[in-house]
């Protein structure tokens with residue numbers, strides 16, 4: 438992790454990626470990032486010990502675990518991807534000795550802003566260079582309306598300084614952007630608030646916070662696009678099995694779809710509809726993707742995903758799918774670049790405030806590989822065609838780096854991808870898994 442925005446020389450490892458061959462194999466991707474963050478948070482605040490299996494050993498989720506350890510929560514790691522969390526109870530967190538470092542993770546910072554607003558002690562949330570540029574006003578403003586004291590810089594960016602000991606009151610809030618992070622921040626503050634906290638969203642987003650709070654015994658009333666809870670309850674420890682992260686599986690789903698002769702099975706992936714808009718989009722374009730052995734999990738259905746190569750044709754992406762594939766646009770842009778005809782993405786301006794400006798990063802990188810791409814404020818138009826060799830900058834964004842590793846599997850020559858260290862924030866072991874599946878990929 439690069440702390441406090443101080444990237445040091447030699448801290449920009451890169452890849453050289455090129456056509457491998459048909460992709461094959463049956464394997465699992467690491468645990469879901471969103472669920473792993475929430476599992477640590479709720480288990481920390483619960484009464485009793487919780488075991489988390491399938492925990493994502495990524496830098497983002499390890500940062501969250503380290504933050505709770507810094508607030509007095511005992512967390513054991515008996516084996517990789519397993520955590521035993523000794524919950525301290527809803528009011529049991531202790532004041533941290535210094536700033537709490539969220540690293541690269543917007544989810545950690547925004548959810549913790551809500552949770553820490555309700556504590557009796559002061560705290561400060563900091564992040565790396567990328568996170569320090571991301572908008573926090575979207576959580577700070579409604580939390581202040583609940584009575585929280587949160588200080589940021591003039592532009593509403595981190596660090597966030599939170600004054601403890603405030604009496605919070607419930608708020609009925611309509612979020613202007615569809616954001617599970619904003620909704621979750623409100624709900625976590627609502628645990629400590631008097632009265633009812635309600636959130637309504639312009640489009641439904643992932644409801645993991647709601648489902649998991651309910652599973653830990655806190656009464657929550659929720660349906661797609663809305664959630665309500667009141668303060669004054671307690672959380673009971675429980676075990677959590679984290680499914681594979683659909684957003685990590687997405688790189689293999691697109692790669693196997695695009696590379697002729699490919700056939701892959703990805704085991705035990707979370708396929709909740711609020712996450713799988715990419716499957717709907719790719720199927721409309723002609724993809725051959727099947728869900729096998731679908732079973733119910735705590736956070737929605739889990740399935741094995743079978744993908745075979747199929748030629749794609751461009752589409753006008755329905756805006757209704759945007760929130761359900763919000764983290765998949767980098768790799769979706771690659772699918773669009775390899776489809777026949779043009780693909781139009783709109784209504785996705787949120788992509789500009791992720792780990793990088795993902796519209797700009799994908800448009801620039803694809804143009805460097807000879808693709809005809811035109812940016813718009815809320816998306817882009819991509820003309821499908823051949824990809825040639827070239828050099829692209831991931832801008833330190835994990836999903837941009839992995840998306841271009843996929844693009845290289847279709848390119849006419851080598852693709853040099855700069856600044857890939859942050860792949861470890863969400864997908865530790867990507868390189869090894871990708872090589873084993875047949876990717877042409879090596880360290881620069």
Ligand SMILES: O=C(O)C1=C[C@@H](OP(=O)(O)O)[C@@H](O)[C@H](O)C1
Pocket residue numbers: 470471472544615616617618619621643763764787
């Ligand atoms: O709640 C979550 O775990 C997440 C919500 C999404 O962010 P927004 O809430 O900003 O859309 C997503 O992009 C992020 O990777 C994880």
Ligand SMILES: C=C(OP(=O)(O)O)C(=O)O
Pocket residue numbers: 541542543544545764791792836863
């Ligand atoms: C946007 C992402 O994560 P976060 O907001 O937690 O940094 C992501 O993983 O693509």
